[in-house]
Amino acid sequence: SQQGEEDPQALSIQEGENATMNCSYKTSIxxxxxxxxxxxxxxxxxxxxxxxxxxxxxGRLRVTLDTSKKSSSLLITASRAAxxxxxxxxANSNSGYxxxxxKGTSLxxxx
Amino acid sequence: DTAVxxxxxxxxxxxxxxxxxxxEQNLGHDTMYWYKQDSKKFLxxxxxxxxxxxxxxxxxxxxxxxxxxxxxxxxLHINSLELGDxxxxxxxxxxxxxxxxxxxxxxxxxxxx
Numbered sequence: 010s011q012q013g014e015e016d017p018q019a020l021s022i023q024e025g026e027n028a029t030m031n032c033s034y035k036t037s038i039x040x041x042x043x044x045x046x047x048x049x050x051x052x053x054x055x056x057x058x059x060x061x062x063x064x065x066x067x068g069r070l071r072v073t074l075d076t077s078k079k080s081s082s083l084l085i086t087a088s089r090a091a092x093x094x095x096x097x098x099x100a101n102s103n104s105g106y107x108x109x110x111x112k113g114t115s116l117x118x119x120x
Numbered sequence: 121d122t123a124v125x126x127x128x129x130x131x132x133x134x135x136x137x138x139x140x141x142x143x144e145q146n147l148g149h150d151t152m153y154w155y156k157q158d159s160k161k162f163l164x165x166x167x168x169x170x171x172x173x174x175x176x177x178x179x180x181x182x183x184x185x186x187x188x189x190x191x192x193x194x195x196l197h198i199n200s201l202e203l204g205d206x207x208x209x210x211x212x213x214x215x216x217x218x219x220x221x222x223x224x225x226x227x228x229x230x231x232x233x
Binding site: 039040042044046049050051052053054057095097099101106107108109110112113115 | 124153155160161162163164165168175177210212219220221222223224225226227
């Protein structure tokens, strides 16, 4: 069954604004990962947060994790037109097993 | 030096045909996967495979079968193609570790007419 559920499904902002996407999952996890997919391309790993971490930063990305609520958020600060893509969260329960992806948030950043 | 590659990138075929999609990874990873992404961008795992174990998503029809000639390759064979098989198929790989970060291929867009 699908684990991750992102919201919003679609988000449209202007360059320079911040974009926040949320994700909920259903079962216990080792870590939660965020991926990006540009139109017509494969997914690219952005950032991973472990179950014992609450917040993680990578460049303009900030991820939070609340295991009590089984939720995570991805914040992209000072967005750029090049950030336009779909963003997926993926719950990882076990090594060597498939990730459970959410349905994605489609982000449009207009110049 | 592409990490995970798939061929072909596009595949158009008629119902009832049998087709294969190839996947290769040069990362030395232990585990490979096939995912299906539908028109709503919903990504669903089809198979995961390493040297020890093939895990099949029980919802995948047995017309789909993975074949791994070696650790670096996991091909997807599809028999008796149906209209509903139209989708983008992604191969991925990962190293067996706590992180399980996955590396994706560029995808194969399959259109069944």
